[in-house]
Amino acid sequence: MTYVDDVLEELKRKNPYEPEFIQTATEILRCLNVVFERHPEFQEAKILERFLEPERVVMFRVPWVDDNGEVQVNRGFRVQFNSALGPYKGGLRFHETVNLSILKLLGLEQILKNSLTGMSIGGAKGGSDFNPKGRSDAEVMRFCQSFMTELRNFIGPDVDVPAGDIGVGLREVGYLFGQYNRIANRHTCVLTGSGIEYGGSLVRREATGYGLIYILEEALRARGEFLEGKKIIVSGSGNVAIYAAEKAIQLGATVIAMSDSKGYIYDENGISIPFVKHIKEEERKCIYEYLNDFPDTIYKEGSYGLWSIKCDIALPCATQNELDEDSARKLIDNGVKYVAEGANKPSTPEATKLFLKSGLMFLPGKAANAGGVTTSVLEMAQRSSNMHWSFDEVDSRLKRNMVEIYRNIDKMAKEYGFEGNYVVGANIAGFIKVAKAMMAQGIV
Numbered sequence: 319m320t321y322v323d324d325v326l327e328e329l330k331r332k333n334p335y336e337p338e339f340i341q342t343a344t345e346i347l348r349c350l351n352v353v354f355e356r357h358p359e360f361q362e363a364k365i366l367e368r369f370l371e372p373e374r375v376v377m378f379r380v381p382w383v384d385d386n387g388e389v390q391v392n393r394g395f396r397v398q399f400n401s402a403l404g405p406y407k408g409g410l411r412f413h414e415t416v417n418l419s420i421l422k423l424l425g426l427e428q429i430l431k432n433s434l435t436g437m438s439i440g441g442a443k444g445g446s447d448f449n450p451k452g453r454s455d456a457e458v459m460r461f462c463q464s465f466m467t468e469l470r471n472f473i474g475p476d477v478d479v480p481a482g483d484i485g486v487g488l489r490e491v492g493y494l495f496g497q498y499n500r501i502a503n504r505h506t507c508v509l510t511g512s513g514i515e516y517g518g519s520l521v522r523r524e525a526t527g528y529g530l531i532y533i534l535e536e537a538l539r540a541r542g543e544f545l546e547g548k549k550i551i552v553s554g555s556g557n558v559a560i561y562a563a564e565k566a567i568q569l570g571a572t573v574i575a576m577s578d579s580k581g582y583i584y585d586e587n588g589i590s591i592p593f594v595k596h597i598k599e600e601e602r603k604c605i606y607e608y609l610n611d612f613p614d615t616i617y618k619e620g621s622y623g624l625w626s627i628k629c630d631i632a633l634p635c636a637t638q639n640e641l642d643e644d645s646a647r648k649l650i651d652n653g654v655k656y657v658a659e660g661a662n663k664p665s666t667p668e669a670t671k672l673f674l675k676s677g678l679m680f681l682p683g684k685a686a687n688a689g690g691v692t693t694s695v696l697e698m699a700q701r702s703s704n705m706h707w708s709f710d711e712v713d714s715r716l717k718r719n720m721v722e723i724y725r726n727i728d729k730m731a732k733e734y735g736f737e738g739n740y741v742v743g744a745n746i747a748g749f750i751k752v753a754k755a756m757m758a759q760g761i762v
């Protein structure tokens with residue numbers, strides 16, 4: 319048994335009811351054995367034991383009243399995982415599946431993702447089991463106001479700066495922002511992904527999706543390949559999926575399928591992103607509505623079948639564990655050459671293992687979807703300096719950062735003898751920077 323094996327066994331014992339957290343911790347730790355061979359000092363200082371224990375977890379009651387006058391009660395969380403590199407930074411997720419295990423998975427991933435950006439930000443994640451889908455604007459507002467009334471005790475520009483994630487878009491960030499300003503009486507950068515008119519940054523809405531394509535484009539370029547003419551399937555049709563599809567099409571690819579939680583649409587000639595935007599961003603409806611304007615499009619219920627469509631590139635942009643081993647096998651058998659994760663941990667460990675074994679180019683989410691948090695930090699920089707950069711200025715900084723992330727994980731993978739394995743490259747590159755910061759700051 320290695321040091322990592324011992325730590326993992328103890329982690330499973332201490333967290334017996336957190337399968338999602340253990341799943342992602344296992345993947346990360348399996349990449350780190352080689353690090354501890356070169357850095358025995360990390361083991362002496364118990365860096366790994368401290369890295370895997372959140373610095374703080376808050377859980378709180380969120381009472382609110384629905385449009386029928388009925389009292390509702392939800393549960394809110396903020397997992398402030400690691401601040402060795404700077405103030406906590408990470409999204410808020412509103413979805414009925416939210417629980418501590420999933421938020422610790424996301425928080426652990428966020429530490430490494432934020433480290434890979436090269437920016438001075440720690441890792442956190444939060445949210446609630448509240449599902450905004452089907453709720454009126456007034457109900458979403460009342461929920462957000464109640465949620466922020468409690469969360470504001472734990473966040474701040476130099477402490478913890480949340481942002482959006484599943485179920486938390488421009489509308490939700492606006493209500494959260496308004497409530498914070500009202501009760502804290504401070505107009506400060508306490509949330510990113512805000513509206514442009516009240517201090518938000520251009521490109522933040524597009525950033526995760528655009529950044530995914532920028533890092534994919536760099537990986538293709540390194541192989542003498544281009545997006546031009548490639549057929550792409552994208553899971554999800556939310557913020558990340560829409561803007562990944564938009565940028566891929568701008569660069570000459572064809573997006574032939576997209577999904578939501580109810581089903582997927584497929585058109586070999588290409589999906590109209592402006593119409594998907596209209597359905598999802600403006601009307602907040604199901605992707606099935608796409609057939610109203612494009613009746614020849616194929617629609618299938620259930621998002622799972624999406625992965626059986628033949629494509630060159632697969633971009634899972636919906637949610638964790640949406641792409642399992644069977645789906646990975648279908649993609650590989652159909653000749654997929656590139657997989658880049660827009661979502662957080664969308665590929666199961668078995669699917670990831672199969673992708674890596676098959677030799678295709680696989681970019682893990684902690685590197686590939688870091689464009690969102692990168693641009694969140696650009697938003698913080700603009701707000702603190704009361705500047706407002708142009709779209710092109712922010713977009714070029716985003717692109718540069720995604721290229722840098724790719725080069726860093728590629729270099730680290732080679733340095734540790736795992737050339738082309740970007741899961742190892744990302745986990746080692748992200749971890750070493752955090753570990754060195756933790757060593758420098760003593761036993762805290």
Ligand SMILES: NC(=O)C1=CN([C@@H]2O[C@H](COP(=O)(O)OP(=O)(O)OC[C@H]3O[C@@H](n4cnc5c(N)ncnc54)[C@H](OP(=O)(O)O)[C@@H]3O)[C@@H](O)[C@H]2O)C=CC1
Nearest residue numbers: 483484485554555556557558578579636637661662687690
């Ligand atoms: N927003 C951001 O800044 C970032 C987000 N991410 C990650 O990207 C992913 C998508 O987030 P985002 O686009 O912001 O979220 P959105 O809420 O905007 O969109 C989520 C999309 O995924 C679909 N979806 C949600 N749950 C499931 C499910 N269980 N099965 C199938 N489809 C599902 C939704 O379908 P439906 O419309 O039917 O609900 C929707 O199309 C998440 O993993 C998130 O953590 C990563 C980095 C940054």
Ligand SMILES: N=C(CCC(=O)O)C(=O)O
Nearest residue numbers: 408409481483690691694
């Ligand atoms: N949801 C996000 C965005 C986090 C942020 O912009 O602070 C993520 O990186 O998963």
